[in-house]
Amino acid sequence: MEFTSQDGEQHWRDVLAVLDRTVVGLDFDGTLAPIVDDPEAAGIHPDAHDALVALAPHVAAVAVITGRPAAQVIELGHLEDLADRLAAAGTELYLFGQYGNERWRGSTRDIDTPEPPERLQEFVHALPDLLDTHDADGAFVEEKGLAVAVHTRRLAEPEAAFDRLLEPLTELAEEHDLGVEPGRNVVEVRAPGVHKGDAVAEIAEALDARGFVFAGDDLGDVEAMRQLDELAAQGLATLKVASASREQQALVELADIVVKGPDGVVDLLTRLAADAAER
Structure with a gap:
């Protein structure tokens, strides 16, 4: 991993000092x-569960904060199994799906989700044309x-298709009072309002956290990073x-540490657990 902010190494030490009251949030x-x-x-990285279980005794909570539907991530990430292992190690697993619109936690297993707006279905009906x-x-x-x-990754020229679609999709979304979130060869359209930063703020307040680690990779994670700046201003x-x-560099300038994809994230979690165990 590479410390990229001026105070990145100090931030690492500061988090370690309050790790037992720190939330670890992950896209x-x-x-x-x-x-x-x-x-x-x-599918979740094959070593992610073990890395999080090793970290669990040292942190306040683990939170997965994703743009995907909660039920889908529970299945793809085997989160019920992970929740059981984290609970046995002494911490709770939280899940915020669809940018924080949905909530789930390992101890209750119920998904709290609102009804989708009608204008979103109207947008879907207009998509084929x-x-x-x-x-x-x-x-x-x-x-x-x-x-x-709308994913372009399966098309013959995904980047060109993404560039071609972004403007008309944005215009159609705006006609239906919907927001647009560009990502890696994907354009996501949803009702404006809740974003990942709201989920970060919510769980930090609910658990009276004294620290917060967040790892993300795409434009949808920018608001979470900015919320960490707000939390830092609060102490x-x-x-x-x-x-x-190689596809998305937008978060690098906001980050304290840059790692190489999910392999790097797992390595970082493993190192954080090892450093905590040595304290």
Whole structure:
């Protein structure tokens, strides 16, 4: 891993000093799970569970904060099994799905989710004509309940298709009073409002945290990083981790540490647990 902010190493030490009251927050795709062509075929890194279980006795909580639907991440990440192992090690697993619109925790296993807005379904109905008009009718449309994602990764020229679709998708979303979140060869459309920063603020306040570590890889994680800056201004120890890739460098300038994808995230969690055990 590489410390990239001026005070990155100090932030690491500050978090270690209050680790027992620190929340470890993690994005899913690109952070805990490698990016794959088929979003439904994604899977959590094979060593992620063990790394988090090793860290569990030293932290206040673990939170997965993702744009995916909660039920999907529970399945893809085997989070019920992880929740059991974390509980046995002394900590709770929280899940915020669809950018914080959905909530789940390991001790209750119930998903709290609101109803999707009607205007989102109207947007979905208009999508086929738009994709056909812009020579992208082979794009994969993923309906998430509270959001819809248009993936270009399966197309012959995914980057060109993404560039071609971003503006018309944004215009169509705005016509339906919806927000747009560009990502790695994906454009996600959802009702504006809740974002990952809100989830960070919510769990930090609920647990009276004194520290917060967050790792993410994409534009949807920017608000979470910015919320860590707000928490730092309130006196919390914070550590911002970018899971970097060749596709998306936007988070690097915000981060204290840059790691190489999910492998690097797992290594960082392992090192954090080892440093905590030595204290």
